[in-house]
Amino acid sequence: MTPFHSALGILILLMAVSLVICFIRLFIGPSLPNRTVAFDTIAVHAAGIIVLFAMLDEARALLSVALITAVLGFLGTTVMARYLERSAESGWRSEYSERAFRIGDD
Amino acid sequence: MTLQETIVIIIAAIGVIFTIISAVGIVRLPDVYARMHSAAKASTLGVSTILVSAGIHFPDDFPLMVVLIFLFFVTAPVATTTMARATYRTDPERRFVLNYDDMATMGQDKPNNQPRRRQTGKRK
Helix, strand or coil, X not given: CCHHHHHHHHXXXXXXXXXXXXXXXHHHCCCHHHHHHHHHHXXXXXXXXXXXXXXXXXXXXXXXXXXXXXHHHHHHHHHHHHHHHHCCCCCCCCHHHHHHHHHHHC | CCHHHHHHHHHHHHHHHHHHHHHXXXXXXXXXXXXXXXXXXXXXXXXXXXXXXXXXXXXXXXXHHHHHXXXXXXXXXXXXXXXXXXXXXXXXXXXXXXXXXXXXXXXXXXXXXXXCCCCCCCCC
């Protein structure tokens, strides 16, 4: 285990921590747009982690996997945006309105 | 570690740090639009520096990395713009943190297409 591989392992660990932080937003996101933003960032994280793993394992074939992951993440975000725009249900509330609603209830 | 490996680690570390900052911003920022602004940091600068480091580590695959960086720089603004427009159109309240609305007059045939200022609610 060379220092190069140790440093790459630390970087992959930091990316995993960042991915967990994004999953927090995906879990607590109060509406669909928040969760879509979190999903977009998670797809970017996946591409970055795959590229770091390609450097760690000297596997050049994984770079093509990163390319496909990037394209699929973009397609997923766009499809979610189209669904949100076309959907009849538009009853989500922004954070400020929720807060004002809660204060008005009290 | 050779010099090339040191350069690869430093450039990849810059990308990872930007990605972590972006993830923290996604959790901490108060609005959907502000979170989109934070998410764009990870999808442009964060991942492109990681891809540059991979291109230095695999010199034969440097053109593929350039294609990937170009792909990220093309698709990230498109996805963010589509998402922001869908969010804006389905937002029933249209209140913003930044108190300035560029899309307020879209779809209205006004001769001077000046964006108008909106009042935000009281911060409590």
